[in-house]
Amino acid sequence: MNLTDEILFDVEDGIAVITIDRPQQRNAINRGVNEGLHKAFDLFENDASLRVAILTGSGDKAFCAGMDLKEAAAMQLRVPPRNFLPVLGDAIHVTKPVIAAVNGLAYAGGWLFAQMCDLCIAADHAVFGITEAKVGRGMPWAAPLTRMLPQRIVMELLLTGQPLSAQRAYELGYVNAVVPLADLRAKAMEMARTIAANAPLTVKAARELVYLSGEMGRSAGLRAAQHLFESVYQSEDAQEGPRAFAEKRPPKWTGR
Helix, strand or coil, X not given: CEEECCEEEEEECCEEEEEECCHHHCCCECHHHHHHHHHHHHHHHHCCCCCEEEEEECCCCEEECCEXXXXXXXXXXXXXXXXCCCCECCXXXXXXXXXXXXXXXXXXXXXXXXXXXXXXXXXXXXXXXXXXXXXXXXXXXXXXXXXXXXXXXXXXXXXXXXXXXXXXXXXXXCCCEEECHHHHHHHHHHHHHHHHCCCHHHHHHHHHHHHHHCCCCHHHHHHHHHHHHHHHHXXXXXXXXXXXXXXXXXXCCCXX
């Protein structure tokens, strides 16, 4: 279904597929994309039947080319407000996994959209670029990259504005898998189904663990993790998992 003219929202096997649908504009971010992504992630977060989301773009050229510079020029946009873009973990609160399925170039805000997701599958022709230096804009959103890529690589990307291939991003550990474009959706769905089949409380806590520990030292991270998983250990699902294993049947997760 269409949430706006620019955003499609489909559901398959408890997985939400969110598509930026402006292929003629290389899926650039305009007001409709902003509004539609806010709606899409709100719908995903508040529907208990949806376990995982996939974010992708229409067509075979671009995942997202960043800001629609024509619209930005008309707006005479200067310093964007903190919630200007629908960024997961910042402007939008989501507690369930999101996979980026990068179907082409991901530049500037498009890289940001791939970065904000928890996992990333890329088509083999995809490229990632932080091009703000070429148009005189800023990239404060790129700060987390210093934890996701080596410092010298980040410095090169930010200062030169030159793109990074999907294969190189995979070699650096930034991308989880690189596949032919024809296999991209199937690979993303395979990963999403694997996650969706797991215990939802454990998945939620494990996702939070990764982000929490990234902001803490070793000892603080371990203490936070113990607290984080306490409610998981005490849940009904924590009894159902071992019981299902002993009875040689698939577990029936309730999320309680």
